[in-house]
Amino acid sequence: MWLVGLAIYFVAVFHRSSLAVAGLTAADRFDISASQLATFTMLQLLVYAGMQVPVGLLVDRFGSRSVLLTGTLLMTLGQTGFALAESYPLALVARVFVGMGDAMTFICVLRLVSSWFPTRRIPFVTQVTGTIGQAGALLAAIPMTWALSHLGWTTAYLIAASAGIVLGVLALLVLRDSPAARTLRGPSLSFAAVRTSLAASWAHPGTRLGFWMHFSTQFSATTLALLWGYPFFVRGEGRSPATAGFLLTVIVVAIMCAGPVLGWLVGAHPWHRSTAVLAIVSAIVTIWTVVLLWPGNAPLPVLVVLAFVVGIGGPASMIGFDLGRTSNPAERLASASGIINQGGFLASLLLVVTIGLILDWRTPGGSTTYPPSAFRWAMSAQYVLWAVGLTQVWRYRRRTRAVVSRDELEGVVRAPA
Numbered sequence: 001m002w003l004v005g006l007a008i009y010f011v012a013v014f015h016r017s018s019l020a021v022a023g024l025t026a027a028d029r030f031d032i033s034a035s036q037l038a039t040f041t042m043l044q045l046l047v048y049a050g051m052q053v054p055v056g057l058l059v060d061r062f063g064s065r066s067v068l069l070t071g072t073l074l075m076t077l078g079q080t081g082f083a084l085a086e087s088y089p090l091a092l093v094a095r096v097f098v099g100m101g102d103a104m105t106f107i108c109v110l111r112l113v114s115s116w117f118p119t120r121r122i123p124f125v126t127q128v129t130g131t132i133g134q135a136g137a138l139l140a141a142i143p144m145t146w147a148l149s150h151l152g153w154t155t156a157y158l159i160a161a162s163a164g165i166v167l168g169v170l171a172l173l174v175l176r177d178s179p180a181a182r183t184l185r186g187p188s189l190s191f192a193a194v195r196t197s198l199a200a201s202w203a204h205p206g207t208r209l210g211f212w213m214h215f216s217t218q219f220s221a222t223t224l225a226l227l228w229g230y231p232f233f234v235r236g237e238g239r240s241p242a243t244a245g246f247l248l249t250v251i252v253v254a255i256m257c258a259g260p261v262l263g264w265l266v267g268a269h270p271w272h273r274s275t276a277v278l279a280i281v282s283a284i285v286t287i288w289t290v291v292l293l294w295p296g297n298a299p300l301p302v303l304v305v306l307a308f309v310v311g312i313g314g315p316a317s318m319i320g321f322d323l324g325r326t327s328n329p330a331e332r333l334a335s336a337s338g339i340i341n342q343g344g345f346l347a348s349l350l351l352v353v354t355i356g357l358i359l360d361w362r363t364p365g366g367s368t369t370y371p372p373s374a375f376r377w378a379m380s381a382q383y384v385l386w387a388v389g390l391t392q393v394w395r396y397r398r399r400t401r402a403v404v405s406r407d408e409l410e411g412v413v414r415a416p417a
C-alpha cells in the first residue's frame, strides 16, 4: 500500500518540478516574459497551499484511496493539457490542474502510513516517504531536460503524463484505506462539523506547533529549488550555470541524507522534536548570515555548506506532521496534516513573491540583470519569516509541553506502585 502511495507522491513531485528545467523552452513556446514564467510557480504554490485544508477534510471524509485516485486523475489531465497547450492562458489552466492533483497526494500518503504501520515506525516511514518522494525532483531535472531537447515539448510532457495512467490503474486495483477496509468513510461534511473539526485541531497547541515548525524550516529550500536558487547562485554569487546546477543538487543530497536520520531521531526522542527544529533553523539562519555578510562572492565550500544546511530544512519540516499525529485523534489526522502542510508552502509563496519585488526595486532601469547587491537585499527578506517562525515555535513548544505527558509520548510504561 505504502509503495503505491509513495510512487504517486514521487510522480507528483516530478510533475511539480518538471517546469524548473523547461523555463527557457516554455518562454519560447508561449512567448512570455520572466515574470509571466514565474507566475506558473506562484500559481502552483497558491493552489497547493490553498487546497491543503479542504483536501485534509476530504481525506477524513472519503478516505485516502478515493482522494488519491482523484488527485492522480487531475494531475494526469493537467500534465496532458500542459503538453498540448499552445497559449499561455491554457498552459496556466493546465498548471492549476497539476497543482490541484499534487495538493491531494501527500496528505493521503501520510494517512496511509498511519493506517498501515505500527505506531513506533510511523516517524521513520514518514521521513522516508518525504525523502524518496523528493527524489522525483531529480527525475524532473535530468531525464526531463534530455526529453525536452530530444523529443520536443509535447512528447516529453505526454510521456510524463502517462505515468499517471499506469499508477492510477495500479492504485485502483490494489489500494486499500486500511487493513480492515478497502474504502473508509468518515462522518459527513456539514458546515458545522467542518468548523468544529478544524477548530478542535487548531485549538490543540501541538497542531499550531507543527504548523510553525513546517513554516520555519522548509521555505528556504523550496524557494531556492523551485525558482530563485539558480539566479541567486549565478547572478548573486557569480557562479557558472554548471556550478549552480551542482549546488541545487546538493540540496537534494542533503534531503536524502538528513531524512532517515531525522526520522530515527524523532521516533527515539519525541519530546525533543521542537529542540531539533530550533537547532536546524538556527543553523540555516547562521549559514545564510555568513553568505550574505561575506565581502564579495562567498567561496564555493561556503555555498556548498549553505545548500546542504538549507536542504536539511526539507526533512526537518516533516517533524511538524509528527506533532499533528500525536496531537489529534485518527479521524482528524488528515485535516490536521492539511493545516500543518500549509505553513511551509505559504511561507515559500510569500518569499518567492517578495524576492521578485525586492529584486525589481533594487535593480536600476527595470532590467532583469539583477546585481549581487539586489540579491543580498532580496534574500534578507527571509529574516522576517525566521523571526516570526522561531518566535511561534518557541511559544507553542511551551504550550504543547504543558498539555502533553512526556511519559505517554515516549511510551514509558511505569510499574504499578
Ligand SMILES: N[C@@H](Cc1c[nH]cn1)C(=O)NCC(=O)O
Pocket: 102, 106, 130, 131, 134, 218, 255, 259, 313, 314, 315, 316, 317, 318, 341, 344
Ligand atoms: N517538507 C516537504 C517534504 C520534504 C521531505 N523532505 C524534504 N522535503 C513537504 O511538506 N511535503 C509535502 C509535499 O507535498 O511535498
